[in-house]
Amino acid sequence: MTxxxxxxxxxxxxxxxxxxxxxxxxxxxxxKKSMGTVAIGDTIEIWSTDPGTKSDIGAWSGKxxxxxxxxxxxxGYDRVLVIRRK
Amino acid sequence: xxxxxxxxxxxxxxxxxxxxGYRQVIQPMSEPLNLVLFSGTADKLHAAATLxxxxxxxxxxxxxxxxxxxxDAFRTARADDMLGLAWDAISEGTSRPVHGSKxxxxxxxxxxxxxxxxxQILACTGSLDVxxxxxxxxxxxxxxxxxxxxxxxAAGEGGIPFS
Numbered sequence: 414m415t416x417x418x419x420x421x422x423x424x425x426x427x428x429x430x431x432x433x434x435x436x437x438x439x440x441x442x443x444x445k446k447s448m449g450t451v452a453i454g455d456t457i458e459i460w461s462t463d464p465g466t467k468s469d470i471g472a473w474s475g476k477x478x479x480x481x482x483x484x485x486x487x488x489g490y491d492r493v494l495v496i497r498r499k
Numbered sequence: 500x501x502x503x504x505x506x507x508x509x510x511x512x513x514x515x516x517x518x519x520g521y522r523q524v525i526q527p528m529s530e531p532l533n534l535v536l537f538s539g540t541a542d543k544l545h546a547a548a549t550l551x552x553x554x555x556x557x558x559x560x561x562x563x564x565x566x567x568x569x570x571d572a573f574r575t576a577r578a579d580d581m582l583g584l585a586w587d588a589i590s591e592g593t594s595r596p597v598h599g600s601k602x603x604x605x606x607x608x609x610x611x612x613x614x615x616x617x618x619q620i621l622a623c624t625g626s627l628d629v630x631x632x633x634x635x636x637x638x639x640x641x642x643x644x645x646x647x648x649x650x651x652x653a654a655g656e657g658g659i660p661f662s
Contacts, residue, residue: 436603
């Protein structure tokens with residue numbers, strides 16, 4: 414699936430994980446923890462001010478089998494969207 | 500500002516590259532991450548905890564052997580202490596990664612890693628003896644005491660970095 418930035422911006426996540434202000438590995442750990450609380454097929458959105466989070470979440474999703482959707486740049490932070498796939 | 504970066508899976512065109520591309524480049528990690536920790540300074544424990552937490556999140560099993568001053572740092576009485584820093588981390592600027600407000604305390608990071616993944620923490624029986632530490636003095640995060648062969652057997656074919 415390939416989504417445009419507009420499509421991503423318009424998505425509604427089942428859960429928002431606000432990890433802003435937390436440094437690596439904080440946002441990744443929060444994402445991992447939160448993924449277990451949503452149903453398979455649901456989307457989570459991780460908010461992070463750590464510049465490494467977007468690529469970290471992409472690598473993590475690829476490794477463990479979730480679907481990385483992309484990143485929406487927010488006001489001073491990134492909104493990273495992932496679908497739970499397992 | 501939109502930046503191009505080879506590892507970042509989104510581009511300036513507004514098209515988002517799908518995660519499937521990652522599956523092709525990320526190597527499977529069935530082998531455990533093995534670590535021998537022997538330093539008891541906060542900077543080294545902090546770095547090790549970050550690595551362990553990352554591996555746990557990535558669903559890679561982790562085996563840790565605690566020896567000497569790292570073992571001492573895992574005593575219940577000391578576990579949440581602000582431990583000292585190595586000589587190369589003592590200046591005001593370089594200690595920030597360890598003492599900065601954004602940093603999760605090292606023990607808390609180990610606890611989160613253990614909660615999220617398969618993390619085994621072993622206490623070296625030889626070091627317990629040398630330091631005069633009783634097993635009961637260790638933080639409950641330590642799974643058991645073990646000799647070197649138990650750790651090596653768990654480590655399998657993977658490498659064993661020291662820190």
